[in-house]
Amino acid sequence: MKRTEPLEIYQPTTLREASRLLKDKGAGGRFLAGGTDLVIAIKEKGLVPKYVVDLKRVPGLSGIRENADGSITIGALTTMRDIEIDSLLNKKYPFLCQSAAEVGSIQIRNRATVGGNMANATPSADVAPSLIALNATAKIVDAGGERMVALEEFFRGPGQTIMSPDEILIEIIIPKTSPQLVGEYIKFSPRDMMDLAYVGVAVAYVIAADKRCSGVRIVLGAVAPTPIRARSAEGLLEGQPLTEELAAKVAAVAAQESKPISDVRSSAEYRRAMVEAMTKRALLNAAVPRTAKVSWCDRRDRRY
Amino acid sequence: MKTKIRITLNGKSMALEAPNHRLLLDLLRDEIGLTGTKEGCGTGDCGACTVYLNGKPVNSCLVLSGELDGADIVTIEGLKIGPELHPIQKAFIQDGGAQCGYCTPGMLMMSKALLDENPNPTEEEIRYAISGNLCRCTGYAKIVQAVQDAAAELRAKQA
């Protein structure tokens, strides 16, 4: 990366210091977590930050823990790789671990953090739809205090969140869920690895013994300026027993609710068709308990 | 803006000054002179620049020098065990895992990281581990073979 303007990097050791820096140093600063998005933005997208505040020396910002009330807290600086292989998350929400595994390569996942990923607000992000499907909340702090924002409300547009420049996302909290909660994330893209999602579908619902679904959440990625819930589609399934026929109907509605664009990767029509195909699959896959470990190469083609 | 950083590089302590924006990849290649780590894309898509940063394989093209104070870095030049080649290096030679060789340093770093963690990987686990390393010459078959053979040799040494 070539630049003649000096780049200042600060490495605060407290959150207060970190937030203060952004306030005091003024506009043009950026927080640095894993760097996999920020460095690319500087190299490829013409971003010229005046200074960078590295959050990695602030203790307590990474880690995954189950709280007494059954909720799970994921520190914002937890890497995607750590989420991918975490035993607690793999037991409770394997599809969340799967979404983390879809991000780039192992080398990227060793640096990319969940907080950095949320703050970067890419429409095609893989982890956000799964977290929204789990009704996750973001804990945001600044020098003045803290606030909680539902992740569903966190994103405003491509690259834009509801945070102001000096606010820091420090935790993602997944509320306690029913033991009968199931979910699935399907990333649709041409290759088996290394692509951005052309379409991302995360589903989560509680399934009763009689197959009735409740608490249905269907979250679509890469087909709108932010991850979106397909609420009408959800409503069709809510309270109903899951059948292949109903899943197909629900998926068709989800496709209608998506707002895909045509770009160098795909046409809008194709994306819409894949929303329909993948939503149906995700809903039906989720209901099938994963016994053996799913082969990586099969996960996109896996059919209930 | 230059920062004084102290790093451990391939087991040796080093103090140096580098502009904050200097990428670790360029620091290694241009300032320190270790050109074994390669630039393939500069955007984290090919894995040719893989090094270990604090024990984990990362793309060095996406790491800023300004955050490296205190870091432990291992590059391909540090893979050998003393004067001997590491079994993974020997396996690449024996099995034809390197053709033009440009992706090879990154491949070796990822392969060794895999074997350190998982001494008995399946073929799929090997392919998964190196899926962030692009190779345009080999079609990956002989690379996978080499990792399997190195794994067997390492397991035999342990036994």
Add this chain to the structure above:
Amino acid sequence: MAELTVIGKSVTRVDVNEKVTGGAVYGYDLVLPNMVYGKTLFSPKAHARIKKINTEKAKRLPGIVAVVTGEDAPWTHGESIKDKPFLAQGKVRYIGEPVAAVAAEDEDIAQAAVKLIEVEYEDLPVYTEPEEACKPGCVAIHEDFANYRKVNFIVGSHLPNIAEHFKLRTGDVEVGFKQSDLVVDERYFVPIIQHAAMEPHSAHAQFDKESGRLTIWVANDAPFRALHEITEALNMPKEKVRFINPLQGGGFGSKGGLKVEPIAVALAFHTNGRPVRVKFNREETFISTLTRHEAVVYCKSGVKKDGTLMAREMTIYWGAGAYAEKSPTVCIRGSLPAPGPYRIPHVKVDGFAVYTNKPVAGSYRGYGIPQGTWACEQQMDEIAKRLGMDPVEIRMKNIFVEGDTSYWGEQLHAVGLKETLVKATEAIDWGKATTAPKPGTKIGKGFACIQKPTRSPTTSNAGVLVNAKGEVTVLAGTVEIGQGCNTILSQVAAEELKVPMEKVFMHPLDTDVIPFDASTTSSRSTYHMGNAVRRAAIHARRQIAEAAGPILEANVQDLDFGDGKVLLKDQPQMALPIGEVVKRKLGINGIVRGDGSYTYEIGKDLDLETGHSDHASAFYMYATQAAEVAVDEESGRVRLLRMSAAHDVGKAINPLNCVAQIEGGLAMGIGSALHEEMVVDKTGKVRNPSFLDYHLVTSLDVPPMIPIIVECPEPEGPYGAKGLGEPGLAPTPAAIGNAVADALGVRVYDLPLKPENVYWAVQNKKKKDAA
């Protein structure tokens, strides 16, 4: 003849140690003393006149050593057509064309200076489609085309923007179609793709005023071609220019001719003797070096109902991009065999290399064969389907066999095609249903056959030196691009001199030292340089035998070579190490030098009106690849279950190395079949110049591969060897396309077979069936 000792053995590559330790120095790694750093300004316009360039601000930046534009570098270069300026002169012809360059004390300053250069452009019409750019009335992208220096086999056209018109005429296709029971007429499309070698492009240059010598360090696959091109451009004598090759990190055809070199050279004239390094990053490598030709292929075939081919008519538009580069020869070499490896009495092919305002297309592994094959091999399957014949059966009916005269008038020998067809299809259990489809997927099998020529005639020269220690040094201009030539050529020298491989060294490539070699392209090196090295080694051996005779008190014909020694045939214990012979004859610093040269016999050049020649190629490589696929009907996603690749190599000098080429080529072919395309929009801008959106296959995308070596010896080849560098990727897209068509009952005509393209093919068929 004694048994072969090292030929035919899978010896370990000789030069891999540096590669696994990080010690190998590639062009991109090279650092020279007192070096300055070059950066380039590229055109943002696809077709425009340059009205003004202002470099004042850039020149004034502290740390800037030189700033150059086309005015400072008023030279053009080119192989077939001398049409390409070192830096844009007067106009720009594609987005990404180098317009100006700077050299500075460090890269940060150089990059900042590039941003300060101001250029004013005046837009001209932009042509991005090869079929459109040659329609009457189009503005000429090269107004001065008529005055360019061209080689004598260029055939022009009255239509605009045509760099080359290739014609093949055999019989009368109208007669052939009249005699046919079935006529099939289709249009196929192959998009632009990228070589994407893992090492991006770079070049170093230094000009010494005192001696007038220009030295260029570059990982170039044809340094003697580059030498010729640059001396012609600069009007400098050959002795004044020297090319030195650092190691090359892949190329696949993208690192030949002049790419970054002209920029480095233009700067080097202004840096007071300091060497200049110019590196292209990945995006610049994507756009401003080389691409593979897009092609629109019209293919019309007539057959009898028993499957006998009667006629084939093809029109191919090759998108040359903004400059001619290798387009004329790709057009010729790709159009000539495009009708496929078949006996066809009536053939008509018109190939047009058309200038467009897009990145420059040129030599790419396969040299036009993949594009023709995509069309012709799928049409063969289409014909088979309509006649109710098995695709294997229709091939068997028509494929070339030993002794056939091809439709361009050449009698073919060493035709291993049938064996490749049998073995490749057997390997995937052709004719049997072997995989139960998972819900929602359909299984299919398909294959494709190819024949690939090599550029002819060409020359390779070699030297083999033997010193008093018995060490053998080979002087050969073949460039190690990852294909393993250092090892193969060492094997040849080791075989002829009967020395262990450890005693053979390949001399680094330096045009001051190494004798002329045409190029490391076109799969030609094993054959041509193999022959040259073999002759040189035999020459050295003869001299050693003649020196040993008196010492061992024997006649030369009673001597043999074995295990690094000269020995008496009937008393093998009477032996002398060959180094010892050299020492006794010439002293401890003496060197025996053998020289060898090989040029394929010059036959009739291709007739410019008919395309015929009785010796169009030194040898032909044959191959068949077969694929089994599972296609997800809903999404169009193609999963390869397995692929076989049977290649006729003549003789496998190093079987492991042959497998390496087959597997690597196959993976590259899979990429071009399923994923790869450079997306260029209507303004001429490349929309996906990065590995994020230009999809190479990863380790997870490659299926189990079944490489099969077939040996149909080539009498003129070293030990019977042909070549193998290119065919690995040529049949792949058509094989997979045929498998997909078999699975879905629907054919995809436009590459790549990415999910969306397959999806639309299925949807369109559903619509047609419903209507």
